[in-house]
Amino acid sequence: MSSPIYVAIDTPDLAKAQELAQRVHNHVGGLKLGLEFFCANGHHGVREMMKFDLPIFLDLKLHDIPNTVAKAVQSLNGLEPAVLTVHAAGGRAMLEDAKAAAGIHTKVVAVTVLTSLDNSDLTDIGVGGKAEDQVARLADLARSAGLDGIVCSGEEVAMAKRAWPDGFFVVPGVRPAGGAMGDQKRAVTPREALDRGASILVVGRPISLADDPDLAAREIEATL
Numbered sequence: 001m002s003s004p005i006y007v008a009i010d011t012p013d014l015a016k017a018q019e020l021a022q023r024v025h026n027h028v029g030g031l032k033l034g035l036e037f038f039c040a041n042g043h044h045g046v047r048e049m050m051k052f053d054l055p056i057f058l059d060l061k062l063h064d065i066p067n068t069v070a071k072a073v074q075s076l077n078g079l080e081p082a083v084l085t086v087h088a089a090g091g092r093a094m095l096e097d098a099k100a101a102a103g104i105h106t107k108v109v110a111v112t113v114l115t116s117l118d119n120s121d122l123t124d125i126g127v128g129g130k131a132e133d134q135v136a137r138l139a140d141l142a143r144s145a146g147l148d149g150i151v152c153s154g155e156e157v158a159m160a161k162r163a164w165p166d167g168f169f170v171v172p173g174v175r176p177a178g179g180a181m182g183d184q185k186r187a188v189t190p191r192e193a194l195d196r197g198a199s200i201l202v203v204g205r206p207i208s209l210a211d212d213p214d215l216a217a218r219e220i221e222a223t224l
């Protein structure tokens, strides 16, 4: 069975992205490419990364009016990433149109509450209540809009999976026990996230900043 770990390749530099993928490709289940990579390298860069023969997760977190998001998704035609993100806060019509525009092999998943936010950050942006309540609301919206799943933290994934047993749950911001949090605020360990119902885990800096990224990936895998 392939690893649930998708390594976040957070760099605009194609050569560095290829070097990281080359080092870890035998011990991860997929490659996650974000906005900084896509803005710098576009379709060509994604095609280069597809040569590692691993599923590609395009984490573009699209969030705009429905027409614009649908056209952006259509513009990915030919790439057919395994996973594509949009922001649930874009609303029902945007989510429906994003899903309709995606290829049949692409799981479209909605980002609920970024793992870098805590309850106090939510208050700052006018969202009352706790992160868990907001995740529950947006997960329900994503499900009823026909999406494949959501992105949430390991703190909410068990609750979300209970409500949506066949949903696809992406959990980023995981940290090995004692690992540096950086800007992440709602982090659990990779093992906890999987035990609570994550379908895949996104791991960035704990692998990419390690002296030996392949060893770091293998050590995380060994805890699962």
Ligand SMILES: O=c1ccn([C@@H]2O[C@H](COP(=O)(O)O)[C@@H](O)[C@H]2O)c(=O)[nH]1
Binding pocket: 008, 009, 010, 034, 059, 111, 113, 114, 115, 116, 151, 152, 172, 173, 174, 182, 184, 202, 203, 204, 205, 206
């Ligand atoms: O809520 C979210 C959504 C996406 N991400 C992305 O995951 C990785 C995490 O990187 P780390 O270095 O392991 O913190 C990164 O690419 C984010 O853009 C997230 O962290 N939280």
